[in-house]
Amino acid sequence: MKKISRRDFMGYSMKAGAATMFTGILAPTATSFFGYGGIAEAATRKIKPFTFAVLTDAHLYDIKNHKFDGFLEKAVDDINKLKPRPDMVLYAGDIGQSGKEAELLKGKKILDKLKMPYKVIPGEHDYYLDMGKAWRGLFGDEHWSFDHNGAHIIGMNSILVPDFWSMAGLTPKERMGRMEELECHRCGLWGVGDKQLEWLKKDVKNLSADTPVVIMTHSPLWNYYPRWNFQTHDAPEILAILSKFEKVVAIHGHVHQVVYNKMGNTVSAGLLSTSWPWPYPPVDLPYPDIRMNRVDPGDFEDGLGGHTLDVTAGFDGTMNYRAFSDLLPANVKRGIKL
Protein backbone atom coordinates (compact mmCIF):
# COMPACT_ATOMS: atom_id res chain seq x y z
CA MET A 1 0.00 0.00 0.00
CA LYS A 2 2.75 2.39 0.95
CA LYS A 3 4.47 3.42 -2.23
CA ILE A 4 7.49 5.58 -1.94
CA SER A 5 7.40 7.36 1.37
CA ARG A 6 7.83 11.06 1.51
CA ARG A 7 10.95 10.66 3.56
CA ASP A 8 12.55 8.28 1.06
CA PHE A 9 11.77 10.70 -1.69
CA MET A 10 12.98 13.87 -0.10
CA GLY A 11 15.96 12.19 1.50
CA TYR A 12 14.84 14.17 4.49
CA SER A 13 17.19 17.00 5.18
CA MET A 14 17.18 16.13 8.89
CA LYS A 15 18.70 12.77 8.21
CA ALA A 16 21.31 14.04 5.83
CA GLY A 17 22.07 16.84 8.24
CA ALA A 18 22.19 14.47 11.16
CA ALA A 19 24.81 12.29 9.53
CA THR A 20 27.23 15.14 9.18
CA MET A 21 26.25 16.96 12.32
CA PHE A 22 26.66 14.06 14.67
CA THR A 23 29.92 12.55 13.54
CA GLY A 24 32.15 12.87 16.53
CA ILE A 25 29.54 14.45 18.77
CA LEU A 26 27.64 11.42 19.95
CA ALA A 27 24.93 11.58 22.54
CA PRO A 28 26.42 13.25 25.58
CA THR A 29 27.50 10.97 28.37
CA ALA A 30 26.26 11.06 31.92
CA THR A 31 29.47 12.72 33.04
CA SER A 32 29.33 15.51 30.52
CA PHE A 33 25.68 16.10 31.46
CA PHE A 34 26.50 16.77 35.03
CA GLY A 35 29.82 18.40 34.55
CA TYR A 36 31.01 16.91 37.80
CA GLY A 37 33.66 14.80 36.09
CA GLY A 38 32.06 11.59 37.24
CA ILE A 39 31.56 12.60 40.85
CA ALA A 40 27.80 12.48 40.51
CA GLU A 41 28.01 9.01 39.08
CA ALA A 42 30.34 7.77 41.78
CA ALA A 43 28.25 9.25 44.56
CA THR A 44 25.01 7.64 43.48
CA ARG A 45 24.31 4.48 45.40
CA LYS A 46 24.83 1.25 43.50
CA ILE A 47 21.53 -0.39 42.67
CA LYS A 48 20.39 -3.59 41.04
CA PRO A 49 20.14 -2.74 37.32
CA PHE A 50 16.71 -2.92 35.75
CA THR A 51 14.72 -2.02 32.69
CA PHE A 52 11.28 -0.49 32.57
CA ALA A 53 9.06 0.48 29.68
CA VAL A 54 7.18 3.73 29.15
CA LEU A 55 4.11 4.38 27.04
CA THR A 56 1.99 7.50 26.74
CA ASP A 57 -0.57 9.63 24.90
CA ALA A 58 -2.82 7.04 23.25
CA HIS A 59 -5.70 9.58 22.96
CA LEU A 60 -8.32 6.87 22.50
CA TYR A 61 -11.67 7.94 21.11
CA ASP A 62 -15.02 6.45 22.04
CA ILE A 63 -15.35 5.20 18.46
CA LYS A 64 -15.32 1.52 17.59
CA ASN A 65 -12.15 0.18 15.93
CA HIS A 66 -10.56 3.62 15.86
CA LYS A 67 -7.06 3.57 14.37
CA PHE A 68 -5.52 4.75 17.65
CA ASP A 69 -6.74 1.59 19.44
CA GLY A 70 -4.49 -0.46 17.21
CA PHE A 71 -1.48 1.76 17.87
CA LEU A 72 -1.73 1.31 21.64
CA GLU A 73 -2.21 -2.41 21.12
CA LYS A 74 0.85 -2.51 18.92
CA ALA A 75 2.93 -0.73 21.57
CA VAL A 76 1.68 -3.11 24.27
CA ASP A 77 2.53 -6.13 22.08
CA ASP A 78 5.96 -4.71 21.39
CA ILE A 79 6.70 -4.34 25.11
CA ASN A 80 5.31 -7.80 25.90
CA LYS A 81 7.64 -9.39 23.34
CA LEU A 82 10.78 -7.85 24.81
CA LYS A 83 13.40 -10.21 26.20
CA PRO A 84 14.31 -9.84 28.96
CA ARG A 85 10.95 -8.55 29.99
CA PRO A 86 10.94 -5.04 31.50
CA ASP A 87 10.16 -5.05 35.22
CA MET A 88 7.23 -2.66 34.84
CA VAL A 89 5.56 -0.14 32.58
CA LEU A 90 4.95 3.52 33.38
CA TYR A 91 2.21 5.35 31.49
CA ALA A 92 2.52 9.15 31.30
CA GLY A 93 -1.09 10.27 30.68
CA ASP A 94 -3.65 11.07 27.94
CA ILE A 95 -5.09 7.58 27.66
CA GLY A 96 -8.35 9.11 26.44
CA GLN A 97 -9.14 12.07 24.20
CA SER A 98 -12.25 13.64 25.72
CA GLY A 99 -12.12 12.34 29.28
CA LYS A 100 -14.94 9.82 28.75
CA GLU A 101 -15.05 6.77 30.97
CA ALA A 102 -15.53 4.60 27.85
CA GLU A 103 -12.21 5.86 26.45
CA LEU A 104 -10.38 5.25 29.71
CA LEU A 105 -11.94 1.82 30.05
CA LYS A 106 -10.92 0.91 26.51
CA GLY A 107 -7.38 2.00 27.40
CA LYS A 108 -7.36 0.03 30.61
CA LYS A 109 -8.48 -3.12 28.79
CA ILE A 110 -5.57 -2.77 26.38
CA LEU A 111 -3.04 -1.91 29.10
CA ASP A 112 -4.24 -4.87 31.16
CA LYS A 113 -2.74 -7.07 28.44
CA LEU A 114 0.71 -5.98 29.63
CA LYS A 115 2.53 -8.92 31.15
CA MET A 116 4.10 -6.75 33.84
CA PRO A 117 2.71 -4.34 36.42
CA TYR A 118 1.99 -0.82 35.22
CA LYS A 119 1.44 2.57 36.84
CA VAL A 120 -0.44 5.49 35.32
CA ILE A 121 -0.68 9.24 35.83
CA PRO A 122 -3.40 11.45 34.32
CA GLY A 123 -3.10 13.81 31.35
CA GLU A 124 -5.40 16.73 30.62
CA HIS A 125 -7.36 14.66 28.11
CA ASP A 126 -8.21 12.12 30.82
CA TYR A 127 -9.34 14.61 33.35
CA TYR A 128 -11.43 17.67 32.62
CA LEU A 129 -14.79 16.07 31.83
CA ASP A 130 -15.36 14.94 35.43
CA MET A 131 -12.22 16.30 37.14
CA GLY A 132 -10.60 12.89 37.19
CA LYS A 133 -13.44 10.93 38.79
CA ALA A 134 -13.62 8.15 36.20
CA TRP A 135 -9.83 8.09 35.93
CA ARG A 136 -9.38 7.63 39.69
CA GLY A 137 -12.04 4.92 39.67
CA LEU A 138 -10.04 2.95 37.11
CA PHE A 139 -6.42 3.77 37.94
CA GLY A 140 -6.31 4.95 41.55
CA ASP A 141 -4.19 7.75 42.97
CA GLU A 142 -3.14 10.71 40.82
CA HIS A 143 0.27 10.76 42.49
CA TRP A 144 2.25 7.90 43.90
CA SER A 145 5.74 6.60 44.57
CA PHE A 146 7.39 3.26 45.08
CA ASP A 147 10.86 1.77 45.44
CA HIS A 148 12.32 -0.59 42.91
CA ASN A 149 15.74 -2.27 43.12
CA GLY A 150 16.99 0.63 45.24
CA ALA A 151 15.61 3.39 43.04
CA HIS A 152 12.71 5.64 44.05
CA ILE A 153 10.05 6.12 41.39
CA ILE A 154 7.53 8.99 41.56
CA GLY A 155 4.46 9.85 39.48
CA MET A 156 2.57 13.14 39.78
CA ASN A 157 -0.43 14.89 38.23
CA SER A 158 0.98 18.00 36.54
CA ILE A 159 -2.10 19.15 34.60
CA LEU A 160 -4.01 21.06 37.29
CA VAL A 161 -5.15 24.53 36.21
CA PRO A 162 -6.97 27.20 38.23
CA ASP A 163 -10.75 27.19 37.76
CA PHE A 164 -11.51 28.90 34.44
CA TRP A 165 -14.94 27.31 34.00
CA SER A 166 -17.14 28.31 36.95
CA MET A 167 -17.14 32.04 36.28
CA ALA A 168 -17.59 31.38 32.56
CA GLY A 169 -20.51 29.06 33.33
CA LEU A 170 -19.08 26.22 31.23
CA THR A 171 -20.59 22.75 31.26
CA PRO A 172 -18.18 19.87 31.99
CA LYS A 173 -18.24 19.01 28.30
CA GLU A 174 -17.37 22.58 27.31
CA ARG A 175 -14.59 22.64 29.89
CA MET A 176 -13.17 19.43 28.45
CA GLY A 177 -13.56 20.77 24.93
CA ARG A 178 -11.38 23.74 25.76
CA MET A 179 -8.72 21.63 27.43
CA GLU A 180 -8.67 19.33 24.39
CA GLU A 181 -7.19 22.16 22.33
CA LEU A 182 -3.46 22.26 22.79
CA GLU A 183 -3.42 25.99 22.26
CA CYS A 184 -6.39 26.57 24.59
CA HIS A 185 -6.56 30.31 24.83
CA ARG A 186 -8.35 30.53 28.13
CA CYS A 187 -7.16 27.58 30.14
CA GLY A 188 -4.00 28.97 31.65
CA LEU A 189 -0.81 27.31 32.73
CA TRP A 190 -0.91 24.07 34.63
CA GLY A 191 1.10 22.49 37.41
CA VAL A 192 0.99 20.01 40.30
CA GLY A 193 -0.31 22.42 42.94
CA ASP A 194 0.56 22.97 46.60
CA LYS A 195 -0.97 19.75 47.94
CA GLN A 196 1.20 17.57 45.75
CA LEU A 197 4.26 19.69 46.54
CA GLU A 198 3.63 19.05 50.25
CA TRP A 199 3.20 15.36 49.50
CA LEU A 200 6.44 15.27 47.52
CA LYS A 201 8.36 16.92 50.34
CA LYS A 202 7.20 14.25 52.78
CA ASP A 203 7.70 11.48 50.24
CA VAL A 204 11.41 12.15 49.77
CA LYS A 205 12.16 13.46 53.26
CA ASN A 206 13.74 10.29 54.57
CA LEU A 207 15.55 9.30 51.40
CA SER A 208 19.31 9.70 51.36
CA ALA A 209 20.91 11.95 48.75
CA ASP A 210 22.46 8.99 46.96
CA THR A 211 19.07 7.46 46.12
CA PRO A 212 18.44 7.26 42.36
CA VAL A 213 15.14 9.03 41.66
CA VAL A 214 12.88 8.72 38.62
CA ILE A 215 9.98 11.17 38.32
CA MET A 216 7.22 10.98 35.72
CA THR A 217 4.84 13.84 34.95
CA HIS A 218 2.55 14.47 32.00
CA SER A 219 4.21 17.77 31.09
CA PRO A 220 7.89 18.70 31.05
CA LEU A 221 9.48 20.06 34.24
CA TRP A 222 10.99 22.95 32.30
CA ASN A 223 9.65 25.93 30.39
CA TYR A 224 9.59 24.64 26.83
CA TYR A 225 6.58 26.29 25.11
CA PRO A 226 3.98 27.53 27.61
CA ARG A 227 1.54 28.33 24.80
CA TRP A 228 1.03 24.57 24.35
CA ASN A 229 1.42 23.84 28.05
CA PHE A 230 4.80 22.34 27.29
CA GLN A 231 5.62 23.37 30.86
CA THR A 232 4.72 22.80 34.52
CA HIS A 233 4.40 26.13 36.31
CA ASP A 234 5.60 24.82 39.68
CA ALA A 235 8.41 22.73 38.19
CA PRO A 236 10.99 24.98 39.93
CA GLU A 237 9.52 23.96 43.31
CA ILE A 238 9.56 20.28 42.32
CA LEU A 239 13.17 20.50 41.17
CA ALA A 240 14.10 22.35 44.40
CA ILE A 241 12.60 19.55 46.51
CA LEU A 242 14.52 16.98 44.47
CA SER A 243 17.73 19.03 44.38
CA LYS A 244 19.22 17.14 47.34
CA PHE A 245 19.61 14.02 45.21
CA GLU A 246 22.75 13.28 43.26
CA LYS A 247 20.73 12.48 40.19
CA VAL A 248 17.12 12.61 39.06
CA VAL A 249 15.73 11.21 35.81
CA ALA A 250 12.55 12.99 34.70
CA ILE A 251 10.32 11.65 31.94
CA HIS A 252 7.22 13.27 30.52
CA GLY A 253 4.46 12.77 27.97
CA HIS A 254 2.26 15.49 26.42
CA VAL A 255 4.78 16.70 23.83
CA HIS A 256 4.38 13.70 21.47
CA GLN A 257 8.00 14.05 20.38
CA VAL A 258 11.64 13.40 21.18
CA VAL A 259 12.99 16.26 23.28
CA TYR A 260 15.70 16.48 25.90
CA ASN A 261 16.90 18.88 28.56
CA LYS A 262 18.87 18.97 31.78
CA MET A 263 18.26 21.12 34.80
CA GLY A 264 20.91 20.93 37.52
CA ASN A 265 20.89 17.38 38.87
CA THR A 266 17.92 16.44 36.67
CA VAL A 267 17.89 15.04 33.14
CA SER A 268 14.59 15.22 31.31
CA ALA A 269 13.31 13.30 28.30
CA GLY A 270 10.07 13.66 26.33
CA LEU A 271 8.18 10.67 24.98
CA LEU A 272 6.64 9.53 21.71
CA SER A 273 2.87 9.13 21.65
CA THR A 274 0.86 6.30 20.15
CA SER A 275 -1.64 8.69 18.50
CA TRP A 276 -0.08 11.52 16.49
CA PRO A 277 3.26 13.32 16.55
CA TRP A 278 3.64 17.04 17.15
CA PRO A 279 5.88 19.36 15.18
CA TYR A 280 8.48 21.24 17.18
CA PRO A 281 7.18 24.56 18.51
CA PRO A 282 8.75 27.79 17.24
CA VAL A 283 11.44 28.01 19.92
CA ASP A 284 15.03 26.79 20.03
CA LEU A 285 15.56 23.32 21.48
CA PRO A 286 18.05 23.27 24.38
CA TYR A 287 19.64 20.15 22.84
CA PRO A 288 18.91 20.47 19.13
CA ASP A 289 20.75 17.24 18.29
CA ILE A 290 18.26 15.17 20.28
CA ARG A 291 15.15 15.26 18.16
CA MET A 292 13.10 13.22 15.72
CA ASN A 293 12.75 13.56 11.98
CA ARG A 294 9.80 15.08 10.22
CA VAL A 295 6.87 12.76 9.80
CA ASP A 296 5.27 11.30 6.69
CA PRO A 297 1.54 12.06 7.05
CA GLY A 298 0.76 9.21 4.64
CA ASP A 299 2.15 6.71 7.15
CA PHE A 300 -0.15 6.86 10.17
CA GLU A 301 2.37 5.01 12.33
CA ASP A 302 5.16 7.43 11.60
CA GLY A 303 6.08 9.53 14.62
CA LEU A 304 4.64 7.02 17.11
CA GLY A 305 6.22 4.48 19.41
CA GLY A 306 7.04 3.22 22.88
CA HIS A 307 10.14 3.29 25.05
CA THR A 308 12.37 1.31 27.33
CA LEU A 309 14.66 2.77 29.92
CA ASP A 310 17.70 0.83 31.03
CA VAL A 311 19.00 1.70 34.45
CA THR A 312 22.53 0.58 35.33
CA ALA A 313 24.01 -0.09 38.75
CA GLY A 314 25.49 3.43 38.78
CA PHE A 315 22.13 4.95 37.71
CA ASP A 316 23.23 5.67 34.16
CA GLY A 317 19.96 5.56 32.36
CA THR A 318 19.56 4.95 28.66
CA MET A 319 16.34 6.01 26.98
CA ASN A 320 15.53 3.79 24.02
CA TYR A 321 12.90 5.20 21.70
CA ARG A 322 11.09 2.31 20.03
CA ALA A 323 9.63 4.20 17.08
CA PHE A 324 7.15 2.29 14.90
CA SER A 325 8.62 3.83 11.73
CA ASP A 326 12.02 4.97 10.63
CA LEU A 327 11.79 8.21 12.60
CA LEU A 328 14.99 8.67 14.51
CA PRO A 329 18.35 10.11 13.55
CA ALA A 330 21.21 7.70 14.28
CA ASN A 331 22.28 9.32 17.54
CA VAL A 332 18.79 8.99 19.01
CA LYS A 333 18.41 5.48 17.64
CA ARG A 334 21.47 4.41 19.59
CA GLY A 335 19.71 5.43 22.80
CA ILE A 336 19.95 8.66 24.74
CA LYS A 337 22.07 8.60 27.87
CA LEU A 338 20.16 9.95 30.83
Add this chain to the structure above:
Amino acid sequence: MKNTKTILPVTATGLSVFVLAAILAMVAGSAIAKPPRTEQQMAQETAAYLQSVAKGDALWHDGSLGTNGLACGNCHPDGSASNPHTWPKYQTNLGKVGTLREMINWCITVPMQGKPLAYDSEDMIAMESYATYTHRGVAIAPGKDEQHGAVPVYGGPGYPAP
Protein backbone atom coordinates in the same frame (compact mmCIF):
# COMPACT_ATOMS: atom_id res chain seq x y z
CA MET B 1 2.87 40.85 23.51
CA LYS B 2 -0.88 40.78 23.23
CA ASN B 3 -2.99 37.89 22.14
CA THR B 4 -2.50 38.58 18.48
CA LYS B 5 -5.71 36.80 17.60
CA THR B 6 -7.58 39.99 18.25
CA ILE B 7 -5.55 42.41 16.19
CA LEU B 8 -4.74 42.69 12.54
CA PRO B 9 -1.51 44.42 11.73
CA VAL B 10 -2.45 46.91 9.01
CA THR B 11 0.75 48.86 8.90
CA ALA B 12 0.96 52.56 8.31
CA THR B 13 3.33 52.07 5.39
CA GLY B 14 1.07 49.49 3.77
CA LEU B 15 -1.75 51.97 4.01
CA SER B 16 0.07 54.93 2.57
CA VAL B 17 1.44 52.88 -0.30
CA PHE B 18 -2.09 51.93 -1.15
CA VAL B 19 -3.33 55.51 -0.98
CA LEU B 20 -0.42 56.67 -3.12
CA ALA B 21 -1.15 54.00 -5.72
CA ALA B 22 -4.79 55.01 -5.79
CA ILE B 23 -3.92 58.66 -6.29
CA LEU B 24 -1.40 57.87 -9.02
CA ALA B 25 -3.99 55.76 -10.79
CA MET B 26 -6.44 58.65 -10.71
CA VAL B 27 -3.88 61.12 -11.99
CA ALA B 28 -3.11 58.78 -14.86
CA GLY B 29 -6.82 58.71 -15.56
CA SER B 30 -6.94 54.91 -15.47
CA ALA B 31 -10.38 53.48 -16.14
CA ILE B 32 -10.00 50.99 -13.27
CA ALA B 33 -9.04 53.56 -10.68
CA LYS B 34 -11.04 53.38 -7.48
CA PRO B 35 -11.48 56.35 -5.24
CA PRO B 36 -9.52 56.01 -1.98
CA ARG B 37 -11.54 54.05 0.54
CA THR B 38 -12.66 55.56 3.78
CA GLU B 39 -11.28 54.35 7.07
CA GLN B 40 -14.66 52.87 7.79
CA GLN B 41 -14.60 50.84 4.59
CA MET B 42 -11.15 49.56 5.35
CA ALA B 43 -12.17 48.62 8.88
CA GLN B 44 -15.05 46.64 7.42
CA GLU B 45 -12.74 44.86 5.01
CA THR B 46 -10.40 44.02 7.85
CA ALA B 47 -13.30 42.72 9.90
CA ALA B 48 -14.45 40.56 6.99
CA TYR B 49 -10.96 39.11 6.69
CA LEU B 50 -10.71 38.43 10.42
CA GLN B 51 -14.07 36.72 10.26
CA SER B 52 -12.65 34.37 7.67
CA VAL B 53 -9.66 33.69 9.94
CA ALA B 54 -12.01 33.02 12.86
CA LYS B 55 -14.11 30.66 10.79
CA GLY B 56 -10.95 28.85 9.71
CA ASP B 57 -9.83 28.67 13.35
CA ALA B 58 -13.14 27.02 14.28
CA LEU B 59 -13.04 24.53 11.38
CA TRP B 60 -9.39 23.81 12.11
CA HIS B 61 -10.24 22.77 15.67
CA ASP B 62 -13.78 21.40 15.84
CA GLY B 63 -13.28 18.15 13.94
CA SER B 64 -16.31 18.79 11.71
CA LEU B 65 -14.26 18.22 8.54
CA GLY B 66 -13.44 14.62 9.47
CA THR B 67 -15.26 11.47 10.51
CA ASN B 68 -12.85 9.92 13.01
CA GLY B 69 -12.92 12.59 15.70
CA LEU B 70 -9.66 14.17 14.59
CA ALA B 71 -9.27 17.84 13.83
CA CYS B 72 -6.41 19.62 12.08
CA GLY B 73 -5.58 21.14 15.46
CA ASN B 74 -4.75 17.69 16.87
CA CYS B 75 -1.69 17.52 14.67
CA HIS B 76 -1.23 21.17 13.65
CA PRO B 77 -1.65 23.32 16.79
CA ASP B 78 -1.64 27.02 15.94
CA GLY B 79 -1.47 25.99 12.30
CA SER B 80 2.07 24.64 12.79
CA ALA B 81 3.55 22.32 10.16
CA SER B 82 1.02 23.32 7.52
CA ASN B 83 3.81 25.49 6.14
CA PRO B 84 1.61 27.81 4.06
CA HIS B 85 4.65 29.91 3.07
CA THR B 86 6.14 26.98 1.13
CA TRP B 87 3.34 26.39 -1.38
CA PRO B 88 3.06 25.61 -4.24
CA LYS B 89 5.69 22.87 -4.08
CA TYR B 90 6.30 19.24 -4.88
CA GLN B 91 4.60 17.22 -2.16
CA THR B 92 5.20 13.47 -2.16
CA ASN B 93 1.77 12.59 -0.80
CA LEU B 94 0.19 14.56 -3.65
CA GLY B 95 2.73 13.07 -6.04
CA LYS B 96 3.11 16.38 -7.89
CA VAL B 97 3.53 20.09 -7.51
CA GLY B 98 0.40 21.09 -5.66
CA THR B 99 -1.19 23.93 -3.75
CA LEU B 100 -1.95 24.54 -0.10
CA ARG B 101 -5.63 23.93 -0.81
CA GLU B 102 -4.89 20.53 -2.36
CA MET B 103 -2.88 19.58 0.72
CA ILE B 104 -5.66 20.79 3.01
CA ASN B 105 -8.01 18.45 1.17
CA TRP B 106 -5.47 15.66 1.31
CA CYS B 107 -5.30 15.94 5.12
CA ILE B 108 -9.10 16.14 5.33
CA THR B 109 -9.55 12.97 3.30
CA VAL B 110 -6.58 10.85 4.47
CA PRO B 111 -5.81 11.31 8.19
CA MET B 112 -9.31 12.62 8.97
CA GLN B 113 -11.35 10.45 6.60
CA GLY B 114 -13.59 13.37 5.65
CA LYS B 115 -15.02 14.78 2.43
CA PRO B 116 -12.89 17.26 0.47
CA LEU B 117 -13.94 20.92 0.37
CA ALA B 118 -14.67 22.67 -2.92
CA TYR B 119 -11.57 24.70 -3.73
CA ASP B 120 -13.51 27.95 -4.03
CA SER B 121 -15.80 27.37 -1.06
CA GLU B 122 -16.01 29.82 1.83
CA ASP B 123 -14.80 27.07 4.16
CA MET B 124 -11.71 26.34 2.08
CA ILE B 125 -10.85 30.02 1.90
CA ALA B 126 -11.32 30.23 5.68
CA MET B 127 -8.92 27.32 6.17
CA GLU B 128 -6.36 29.08 4.03
CA SER B 129 -6.96 32.33 5.93
CA TYR B 130 -6.24 30.63 9.23
CA ALA B 131 -3.15 28.76 7.99
CA THR B 132 -1.61 31.90 6.52
CA TYR B 133 -2.63 34.11 9.45
CA THR B 134 -0.78 31.82 11.85
CA HIS B 135 2.32 32.35 9.70
CA ARG B 136 2.00 36.10 9.19
CA GLY B 137 5.38 37.74 8.74
CA VAL B 138 7.12 34.48 7.80
CA ALA B 139 9.10 34.95 4.57
CA ILE B 140 7.55 33.10 1.65
CA ALA B 141 9.70 30.19 0.53
CA PRO B 142 7.91 28.54 -2.39
CA GLY B 143 9.07 25.03 -3.12
CA LYS B 144 10.94 24.72 0.15
CA ASP B 145 10.57 21.49 2.08
CA GLU B 146 10.54 23.06 5.50
CA GLN B 147 8.56 22.53 8.68
CA HIS B 148 7.49 25.68 10.47
CA GLY B 149 6.18 25.85 14.02
CA ALA B 150 3.95 28.86 13.19
CA VAL B 151 4.29 32.32 14.67
CA PRO B 152 5.08 32.06 18.38
CA VAL B 153 2.19 33.14 20.56
CA TYR B 154 3.17 34.26 24.03
CA GLY B 155 0.22 36.44 24.98
CA GLY B 156 -3.25 35.61 26.18
CA PRO B 157 -4.57 35.06 29.68
CA GLY B 158 -2.09 33.19 31.81
CA TYR B 159 0.57 32.99 29.15
CA PRO B 160 3.71 34.86 30.06
CA ALA B 161 5.74 36.98 27.69
CA PRO B 162 9.13 35.46 26.84
